[in-house]
Amino acid sequence: MEDKVRLATRFDAFGIHYIEGGWPGSNPKDLRFFRRMQDVALKHAKLAAFSMTRRAGASADSDANMRALIEGGAPVATIVGKSWDFHVTHVLETTLPENLAMIADTIAFLRSRVEEVIYDAEHFFDGFRANRDYALATLRAAADGGAHWIVLCDTNGGTLPVELVEMIREVKRHIRTPLGIHAHNDAECAVANSLAAVMEGVGQVQGTMNGFGERCGNANLVSIVPSLVLKLGFDCIPAPNLGELRDLSRFAAELANRKPWPSQPYVGDSAFAHKGGMHVSAVLKHPETYEHVNPEAVGNHRRVLVSELAGKSNILWKAREYGIDIDRETPDSRRILDRLKALEDQGFQFEGAEASFELLMERALGRHTPYFELEAYRVIVEEQNASAEPVAEATVRLRVKGIPEHTAASGNGPVDALDHALRKALEEFYPKLKEMRLLDYKVRILDESKGTAAKTRVLITSGDGRETWGTVGVADNIIEASWQALVDSIEYKLRADERRSGAR
């Protein structure tokens, strides 16, 4: 849930207009998210909650989905309904007129209870092909119900731009409600379909970060947004914000525990990579010769040789973001860059681990004094017989301000035990650590072909009620990688407290 809150906050800052946060009626987890979001102030985006139309033969106000929608408190409701006659009769197993009533009733019911109602016309393009008149009738039902938006969905993802454009033109002859497009990528045309729809006057594009989604994915906003802004001149996102596009894409991938896609358009590591003598010299003199847009415009950068000079300005920019002032001409940026390179060679990555990156910079500049020194740790996991639960125990030996501390604790697993032992050793010196909680723990195997002997990257998210931060560790050994991330998390917390109290 906290990941979703972090994502929503980032989307909002980026300039996304609507954030669909889940289906409150489908599971308590999604409902909890909407309740949690009532305490989060969004500056720009509107939060939308998803649901189906009311059930056949029932009333909207007796529908559990509707109640959950209202209870979640999101200002926007996105309602999905059937456009394809075959789906109505064979999947919903109801009549064609009842489906029209379900659409109109649901929207009319919500219209007076939320600020805005978006109607998603599921399988619209397939439905139009099968029974044009009925598909249009479902849109009319939504319009009559008072929908603020009607979104045409290519749910099965198989529609090609040439047919899609024809069908949108036909819809516009019948429907005055503002239109949206919701495309899937089953024919590898989701981005092109979304852009084609916008060129036909459609005003809302539904998509996902990096195209994440079932089967072949949804329309990829990370490709659509820069094409709209930089190529087609739409101001859907303020152009300066596009500079965060790559970071945002990485952040979403990291939280979804997915590897970044190296050849991803606009934001991938390879998107502006050049090799080969003539290409390189041309691109250095005249970047437009081999680059369709300026990579900086989307927060990416040109990659030319193995040694990345472009990395330096990146670091300066990052450092500035974290309030560390590095002058371009001092050796400070060099020192940070060298340290960063060494860590990246080991498999470190700092998207989603801003706290570790901040500590990295301060350590490279010699500005960070550790709050404790580790002497030794040991973790034991033991299953004494096949029917017993395994037991995990950790011991930690360390020194705080010269004072030795040696303690042990158990836990649900080796990392949990280590976390307990470490806190036990430190809390008497730093009682504020009691405020800190581990919110999330992610593991990624870096070189998967090596099986269990591969390198492990651990990403930990912690919070203390005021702030949430991410840290990273990398090692052959998962325990060691977790230890690094745990230590960074604690160091960051102690440093933040000291800064707040003005002691350092």
Added chain:
Amino acid sequence: MEDKVRLATRFDAFGIHYIEGGWPGSNPKDLRFFRRMQDVALKHAKLAAFSMTRRAGASADSDANMRALIEGGAPVATIVGKSWDFHVTHVLETTLPENLAMIADTIAFLRSRVEEVIYDAEHFFDGFRANRDYALATLRAAADGGAHWIVLCDTNGGTLPVELVEMIREVKRHIRTPLGIHAHNDAECAVANSLAAVMEGVGQVQGTMNGFGERCGNANLVSIVPSLVLKLGFDCIPAPNLGELRDLSRFAAELANRKPWPSQPYVGDSAFAHKGGMHVSAVLKHPETYEHVNPEAVGNHRRVLVSELAGKSNILWKAREYGIDIDRETPDSRRILDRLKALEDQGFQFEGAEASFELLMERALGRHTPYFELEAYRVIVEEQNASAEPVAEATVRLRVKGIPEHTAASGNGPVDALDHALRKALEEFYPKLKEMRLLDYKVRILDESKGTAAKTRVLITSGDGRETWGTVGVADNIIEASWQALVDSIEYKLRADERRSGAR
């Protein structure tokens, strides 16, 4: 080189019309490939060799590239030349008229020496935007030189379909030579651009398998071909051959040493994967409700994901897929379903862990006898001082056919050590385990809000050279979860061997 020969043979059998095999003038390896191909009979495809236009101020017959092209013996020459005035003056550093002469001369020279000449108009769309008349003049030079094809290249990959179509229409007003399209994917529109060009009457699509290529890749033929054949009615590849599309895509990925892209349109593992009760029961009765094409048409197949929403029909389906025959009316399916539900409540998921699912079914039916019994294990990870590498050691105590075995091993981390100790204990009883290798190890934290005390799911992929299989384990403790997945992987291997030898 042999990989390229194998690929060419497969492309030929599939029905590809032209295979561009490299640039014989650029390196001896490519020239060797063309010489080697002189002994390979292609049934259908024509082999093409690539080169640039002759150098400025020189003659075509004194050009080393031209000599290599002839020497390679490919029946088709693909010649790339400049369409963009800025590239002529600033990259080639020659004059606009000399570039026109280079194009016309080179094509005229080759026209009498090879069977077919394809002219690739590099940066055509950017060139057209910059200087329409000059870009068209370069095409005219190619036509005058006698090119059989003129291929419009979106070299920087940034052109959107809407502009591309306009420019192709303009070209067709001036040029009678058959046209081709060569798109790159920098705006995630390469497939849509290629299809749009075909709809404008373009007769040749240049692309690559799986879209492999520099930066964001080339146009992906694996998506373009089935859309042309199945959706737009072109008979570019005989429809029955499309049944090999998935295999061909995998084969190319394998030879390129790239992991298959799970959400790849048409051919990916997830392309026809369905999850969720209503979707599944609908798709089983009427596949067209959630599938844009028949998966078998492209050599793929429907995957019903076994998930918490799984109904009984799901299980029957899966069981049938694994050759386990459960009658709908016997209590067997009930027993499997109960076991599945219990495991899913604990966080198990069987996507990618078919071997564990198969073992689950056999265990639920009482058909599986374990190959060994665990008595105890212990794992220790220890870092003795802050500068030392941590050490991991595992001990295992088990019984095989009543015989006790107690051993220990070390490893790069706790799971690696456990894997080593387990194999050490078992290999003397089951020597075939030496064939087995762990190929991949993935970790996911299930309830992330609990931090390091959350449940851990481990997914292991193993292989023995004949087969690849996935297993899963779930526990509070990552070591225990890994242990479960390791044990399943070994049980599956031993069972598969026994089945193959007919002993059970």
